Amino acid sequence: MTTFGYEQSIGYDRRATRLLTGLYRRIATDIDARTSDAATVVDLGTGPGKLLSRVAARRPDLRLHGIDLSPHMIAIAGRTLAGQPVELAVADVAELPYPDASVDFAVSSLSMHEWPDLPAAVTELRRVLRPGGAAGIYDFRFARTRQIRQALATTFGTVDTETVRLPWHPVAVIACYRVSA
Numbered sequence: 001m002t003t004f005g006y007e008q009s010i011g012y013d014r015r016a017t018r019l020l021t022g023l024y025r026r027i028a029t030d031i032d033a034r035t036s037d038a039a040t041v042v043d044l045g046t047g048p049g050k051l052l053s054r055v056a057a058r059r060p061d062l063r064l065h066g067i068d069l070s071p072h073m074i075a076i077a078g079r080t081l082a083g084q085p086v087e088l089a090v091a092d093v094a095e096l097p098y099p100d101a102s103v104d105f106a107v108s109s110l111s112m113h114e115w116p117d118l119p120a121a122v123t124e125l126r127r128v129l130r131p132g133g134a135a136g137i138y139d140f141r142f143a144r145t146r147q148i149r150q151a152l153a154t155t156f157g158t159v160d161t162e163t164v165r166l167p168w169h170p171v172a173v174i175a176c177y178r179v180s181a
């Protein structure tokens, strides 16, 4: 199933540039603080690749990967990330193209509420994380919150949750869920 078609992907890319820069900046700072040199980082549902572009500029030592179900989004991400050493792939979060225990840090922004089979995706996330690896999932606070927390807790145990405010919005509409392998 492709969630974002051609027109929708182009529209999202424009809106993301305008509205989400503050969120990407915040997440990039988090990744910076939580990864050691040359860590492998995966962005799940990377969309137009804006977050990865910011992370690549800030931390050129990291091994960066991004996947998305939409080939249109991956095509846009390829253009966003031209010249930056980031591996992109069209893939479903429930079937990640990475070996077991190969990822140090997984991130996802505004994507998890769209994943149809949350338990399958979270099991797959757990499979690819190295022992001691971690994930930071950022998503809308009011979208499938209970199911997301439950899927994460079932597989990882403890889920730390914090709220994140976008600079232009008076209410904190984003939640960050943190888990460790």
Ligand SMILES: C[S@@+](CC[C@H](N)C(=O)[O-])C[C@H]1O[C@@H](n2cnc3c(N)ncnc32)[C@H](O)[C@@H]1O
Pocket: 003, 004, 016, 020, 044, 045, 046, 047, 048, 049, 050, 051, 067, 068, 069, 070, 073, 091, 092, 093, 094, 108, 109, 110, 111, 114, 115, 116
């Ligand atoms: C709202 S966009 C967010 C994109 C990007 N992470 C950002 O913050 O700008 C949601 C993205 O999740 C992707 N997505 C949805 N379901 C997915 C799945 N099962 N596997 C991989 N990607 C998925 C969509 O194709 C879309 O690009």
